[in-house]
Amino acid sequence: MLNIVLHEPEIPANTGNIGRTCVATNTRLHLIEPLGFRLDEKNLKRAGMDYWGSLDVTTYIDYADFLERNPGAKIYMATTKAPKVYTEVSYEPDCYIMFGKESAGIPEEILVQHQEDCVRIPMVGDIRSLNLSNSVSIVLYEALRQNGFAGMNLEGHLHRLHWGDSGKLL
Template identity: 40%
Template sequence: MHNMVHGSVSRPVDVTRALGRLRHGSGIGRQQLAWTRLAAPNTVQVGSAKSHRLLCGASKEQEAETVEGDQSNPGGLRMVLVHPQIPGNTGSIARTCAATAVPLHLVAPLGFDIDDKAVKRAGLDYWPYVFVKCHESWEDFLEFFEQQEGPKRLVGFSKKCADRHAEPGAYRPGDWLLFGAETTGLPDGAWEACRHEEYGGGLRRIPIVETHVRSLNLAVSAGIGVYEAQRQGELFL
């Protein structure tokens, strides 16, 4: 299976050699490691601090345009999962990202192993067509975000806010859509960033009848959010 860089096919990446170089402090050049490249046999697990460094280091070395260079990305939208816990949800969201040409950012720690079968199964064979970048921590992600040029906002989703997700003008080109962990939602740092004077885009709530249901599934919420953002921006492919 091949890597995708700037929307084109590049030479395959040897995961063992790439991780070996990361262990010794050297990067992997301008290669973008797809998720499937990291989901190989004997790949380190995400549960340890060391594995976080190895997993995230592969994408951390890349310049922004390497990961974000897909010219088919409509309106510059980004999907950001902060500490996702359930592998099947992440796989399903990756499939949605492939269908909408929206890059996917994963903020560690994650609640599952990177080679979990449920992740790959939920994403089917679409992983090679998803631009994935992993960040070691929320602070690491925020530093990366602040370095990006052009219009950008952080727009968070939470059941604990007042603004509905489908209000007119809720989204703009360049928005980064943030979703938190299935059990705890967005961390405090993400809440604060979404209200930042310079780049905060606020928080959105997807309304539900809570008589019998506490919340929507994360993958469902992410799909609702990205398609509403595209609808408002008339960004359908």
């Protein structure tokens, strides 16, 4: 099972959307405090819809607590400061993909400890970053693709449409 880690997220709607994506992909969500919101906040629940109750979520008091409770975890760091693109690494089925807070990203003192595992999403021009929930989706789905979308529904089915004698759609 893959793991998404949010380091000090600030915007409840982003975290709610990420939580919904985690439920849809059977991915664990890890939240490193301080959070810019309360977990019972209405905006968080609204963005996560009725999926929040099904979310496998763990909170940590700080980054040291996260490391202590997840010893030996393979952690990829999503950052605009990375030298390689997120598609250039092979994501293990149980790896952790960390994203920083919306206003500042992952602190550099953490990034320098994981330089080889830093990945970026390509962008043009002077754009500082993408929306956090969009960034999580982009990288998470690449990791899922690399792992064969294990346990996920890979095809949908259209309902057959029938035309009546009058030429109207039934």
